[in-house]
Amino acid sequence: MSLTRVRSSAGSPVDGAPARSRREGSPRGRLRRIRADLVLLLAATPGLVYFLVFHYGALFGNVLAFQDYVPFLGIGGSRWVGLAHFERMFGDPLFWNAVKNTLLIALLQLVFFFPAPLALALLLNSIVGDTVRRFVQSVVYLPHFLSWVIVIALFQQMLGGAGVVNGWLSTLGMGGISIIGNPDAYGPLVIAQLIWKECGWATIIFLAALSQVDEQQYEAAVLDGAGWWRRVWHVTLPAIRPVIVLLLVLRLGEFLSVGFEQFFLQRQSVGPETGEVLETFVYYTGFANGDFGYAAAVGLFKGVIGVVLVYTANKVAHRLGEQGVYKS
Incomplete structure (x- = not known):
């Protein structure tokens, strides 16, 4: 050679x-x-422009947190106040009430809503018939496409004072129950609404991860005498653990972002003491009261906490041997 x-x-x-x-x-x-790849790049351009304008471009608006912003004067003409809005924020009882309500709702979402799509995905994955599986998937996906106005109206018709449930109880000679407008039932109510609306849609990622699990591992577990629960615990969950950790890290990044429209529509029914969260607090402070600088300071505080939570959760994921959102 x-x-x-x-x-x-x-x-x-x-x-x-x-x-x-x-x-x-x-x-x-x-x-x-x-x-x-010109066609694919053109197809991705609207989404890229959206994120550049409404997410990255909007970051420049955080300068309002350090100004006594007046819309007629603009950013260049408004007076700089430094950290005055943050000093006011940490001494404002209304702000801390919104933080308390937000943390309570966020914890309920993390404990009850986050595992719900995984449980539903495991249930759908265990259905043998493809026809039945597709039908169930279509049914549980549909509520995602309904607006929160319709969802809350449906719950009002079912659980309101003159709703179906109270009407049925009255026919049985039993007293009605107060759910809609009851501050004590507000937390479980909003979690039930969220699960009903978004649980089916959130299963898509878990179902995609479950489709990648090696079938030979299930066959080996069956030969070893493992039942359904042991197959889930020792085969399924370890196989999709990276996806679970990734979604958990992303969810922690939005820990203080529990939603706006759902709580905005129900805030008046239970009162600000129970129904005020950080998103509605920013809206009413900034747009209803015209205190744009203070509202921007609260929004900036919420964003910084989200960044810290993502960084910390990602570090913990690395310590546990998972990749997380990014490599450090």
């Missing part, structure tokens, strides 16, 4: 691969790849 042939088989530029990679890394090669 000649020396030239040996160098070729060893992976030198004779085989063409390194030369090809250099061509693809050149400006002409990158331009060629852009032309090849």
Whole structure:
């Protein structure tokens, strides 16, 4: 064998691969790849513009947190107040009431809503018949496409003072129950609404992860005499653990973002003492009362806490051997 042939088989530029990679890394090669993927890039452009304008571009609005912002004067003409809004925020009992309600709702969502899509995905994955599985999936997905106005109206018709449940109880000679408008039942009510509306849609990611589990592991577990629960505990959950950890980290990043529309529509029924969360507090402070600087300070505080939670949860995921959202 000649020396030239040996160098070729060893992976030198004779085989063409390194030369090809250099061509693809050149400006002409990158331009060629852009032309090849032009349709996909154009399809992704609206989403990219949305995030650039309404997410990254909106970050410049955080400067309002350090100003006594007046809309007629604009950012350039408004007076700078430094950290005055944050000092006011930490001494405001209304702010801490919103924080308390937000933390309570967030904990309820983490404990009851986060596991619900996983449980539903495991149930759907255990259904043998494809026809039945597709039908159940379609049924549980449908509430996601309903607006919160319709969902809350449905719950009002079912659980309100003149709703179906109280009407049925009155026919049985029993007293009615107070759920809608009851501050003590507000937390479980909003979690039940969230589970009914979003649980089916949230199972999509878990079902995609379950489809990647090796069937041979289930067969081996069956041969070892493992029942359904042991197969789930020792095969399914370890296989999809990276997905669970990833979604948990992302959920912790939105720990103080429990939602706006759902709570805005029901705030008056239970009163601000129970129904006020940080999103509604920012809305009423900024838009209803015109205190834009203070509202921006509260929103900035909430965002910083979210960043800290994501960073901390991601570090914990790395300690547990999972990849998390990003590599440190």
